[in-house]
Amino acid sequence: MPAWAAALTGLVAGAVALGVAQIVAGLIDPGAAPVVAVGGTMVDATPAGLKEWAIRTFGSNDKPVLLGGIVVVLALVAAGLGLLARRRRAYGTLGLAVFGLVGAAAALSRPDAGVAHVLPSLVGAAAGAWTLSRLTRRAMSSGEEDYVAASRAADHAAAGRVLAVPAPAERTTAARARAERAGAERARVAGVGEESGAAESGLAAPAAPPPSPSPVMPAVMRAGAGPGAGPDSGPYVFDRRRLLTGAAAGVAVAGVAGFGGWLLKGSKDAELARRGVARMLPRAGRPAAPIPAGADLRIPGLSPFVTPNAEFYRVDTALVVPSVDPARWTLKIHGLVDRPVELTFADLLKRPLMEADVTLTCVSNEVGGPYIGNARWLGARLADVLREAGIRREADMLLSVSQDGWTCGTPVDVVMDGRDALLAVAMNGEVLPEAHGFPVRQVVPGLYGYVSATKWVTEIRATRFDRDEGYWTPRGWAPRGPIKTQSRIDLPHDGDEVTAGRTTAAGVAWAQHRGVDAVEVRVDGGAWRQARLADTPGLDTWRQWSLDLDLTPGRHTISVRATDATGYTQTSDEAPPAPDGATGFHTIAVTAR
Structure with missing residues (x-):
């Protein structure tokens, strides 16, 4: 072959x-x-x-x-x-x-x-x-069949009984032609001998001597093949x-x-289930305040204040998005609690639901990176559920478990300090997309996703950091992950050519659950200038900013930094995402012409 x-x-x-x-x-x-x-x-x-x-x-x-x-x-x-x-x-x-x-x-x-x-x-x-x-x-396999068929045809022809060589439709043309030529040649030779003998004596011709090896033999015999050879060593022709x-x-x-x-x-079944949930999804008992008109500066190229669901970043370990039937979904809350709780999806929807505008950030986000998004979430307050279960004072970690077995360790004190930590069932006015945790996920403002944002959550165990670890902690990441004050330039982009003179720089800054108080921009390492800030509905979302710059012809660098409501200004020290989030100023280079 x-x-x-x-x-x-x-x-x-x-x-x-x-x-x-x-x-x-x-x-x-x-x-x-x-x-x-x-x-x-x-x-x-x-x-x-x-x-x-x-x-x-x-x-x-x-x-x-x-x-x-x-x-x-x-x-x-x-x-x-x-x-x-x-x-x-x-x-x-x-x-x-x-x-x-x-x-x-x-x-x-x-x-x-x-x-x-x-x-x-x-x-x-x-x-x-x-x-x-x-x-x-x-x-x-067909070569051996051709070999046998050709040999039989030659033998029959030599005996005066010329038979057609069987030629199955699936046999290759080359093999069939060789077999037919071999049989025809033997038939011709045998026929001549019979006619001569009969003409001279009037008697039947004697049997022909054993035929010499057929011309087809060399084509179909594998070296070393012989009687008793196995299937890998027998005669063959490649077909x-x-x-x-x-x-x-x-x-x-x-x-x-x-x-x-x-x-x-089950993806179709899950989509049908999502549609069914959409019809039964209750309104928020505590709706969020309307987003201020000035929260979005509506500058082309600037990230919108609300990130559409289809554009919201996704970073997780699930190679196949889990398909979870909400009718069978349960959330088990146990561990260091006085009264273990198990909630069905129907139980969760009967609870008082609230809306909250929260920006989520992945710890893998580089300085200026894309793994951040803002959405309006609907869900039940996680702190209320934990109080009903009677969480014990010695518990300092909530080890949540995803449908696919991924685990996450969330500090108890953060969840219980009054912020809008949710068991979310909807995102931007619609049922959670499968890729973002349908039917239920955690949303905890102020913490990177690897220690807070468990999708497809099915279990929460009250425990301690000195007893248990979440998925990423033994892989080198910090056990607690508070989000760091950061900012990003959305426009112009790094490497852009801009028109010399007036150019608008704009972007977003975030310091979840502390809030952004100021954003500053500088050109070519010069003095920092205060940027204009958009409105914001609360402390847990990002904030847009913009500033008009006057650029002379040539190449320029533009940097940005943010100061949060506690008075902390983000550091210029550069650090990678591991183990607890990247730091440094986002800096881009542009050419003005």
């Missing part, structure tokens, strides 16, 4: 394995699919520095890039297994079995895994091994047509199975 054909058999076998695994995972849990399970394990094992590099390089596309990279690696491995199977079929089968076990182990290591989570990888590997064996036999038709069938099976798994993962 040519090398390209062997690699193709491996690729198709790998595709079938992944497709079958996907549909089995759709029946069990989408997170049990081998690509997702291996990807999740890789995310968990990623060092903080590499995680930061991925976010800086790929942004919110880091998950598709990771999954795509895993698929590419699996494709290369599958092609390699096909080449190994070219030498001995058992090698390819063994390789697929190993990768099935790796996928099963990864699935079993996930926080919410059960024994059934190993099935997608194992069943997929079995389907891939069967496909590899079938394609290899399909591509190479391109049979291979390609088999490969096409395998690709079709992989595609249908993969699509079926996607349909089964």
Whole structure:
């Protein structure tokens, strides 16, 4: 078999394995699919520095890039297994079995895994091994049939019984032609001998001597082949047509199975559930005050005061967004409490709900980075629920757990100090999007998301920082994550060319739960100038700013800094996001012409 054909058999076998695994995972849990399970394990094992590099390089596309990279690696491995199977079929089968076990182990290591989570990888590997064996036999089995058929035809022709060489439709043209030529030649030779003998003696011609080896033999005999040889060493002819038709069938099976798994993962059911919740979502018992007209300066290129849901940043570890049925969702509150509580979604909606304008920020945000957004949230006050459960004085951490097993450690004193910490069910006037935590998520003003903003939350355990850790703490991040006072230039952009003379600089500044009191801008390291501030509805949101600058022709640097309501001015000392948030002035360079 040519090398390209062997690699193709491996690729198709790998595709079938992944497709079958996907549909089995759709029946069990989408997170049990081998690509997702291996990807999740890789995310968990990623060092903080590499995680930061991925976010800086790929942004919110880091998950598709990771999954795509895993698929590419699996494709290369599958092609390699096909080449190994070219030498001995058992090698390819063994390789697929190993990768099935790796996928099963990864699935079993996930926080919410059960024994059934190993099935997608194992069943997929079995389907891939069967496909590899079938394609290899399909591509190479017809030669032996041609050899036998040609030999039989020659024998019959030599005996005076000329028979047509069977030519199945699937046999390659070249092999069929060789077999027919061999049979015809023997028939011609045998026929001449019979006619001569009969003409001279009037008697039947004697049996022809044993025929010499057929011309087709060299084409179909593999070196070393002989009686009793195994399937990997017998006579063969490579059949391109049979291979390609088999490969096409395998690709079709992989595609249908993969699509079926996607349909089964429940995204449509979750969307229908969201629509149902939208019809029953109550109004806020305590609505937020209208957003001031001056909160948005409406400058083209400046981030709007309210971030649309579709544009709100997303940074989490979920490679597959969990599909949670609100009818089955519960929130368990236990641990260091006097009265453990378990709430259903209906229970939560019956509670007094309130609205709050809160800006969320990811600790991975570089200075001037995009991982920040502002929204109006609707939900129940978390502090009220904790009081009903009777949280004990010794508890100083709330360890919240996501549907997919991710954990987060939130300081108790922050949640209980009167700020609008919510169990949120809606965002900007609509039911939470799946990607942002449907049906319920945490929102805690003033803390970076890794210690506060648990999506798809299902459990909150009152505990202590000296006993438990959230997901990111043992990976090098600080156990507590108060948001630092920061500011950003939205326009002009770094590297822009602007018109010399009057130029408007604008951006946002934030110091959640302290509030922004001032923003200053300087050009080329000169004196700081006070920027104009937009209005704000409270302390927990970002604040827009703008300033008109007079730029002379040439290259200039523009820097910004903010001062919060406590009087603290952000530091110029540059620090990376790890372990507790980036610091430094956001500075850009522009050219005025």
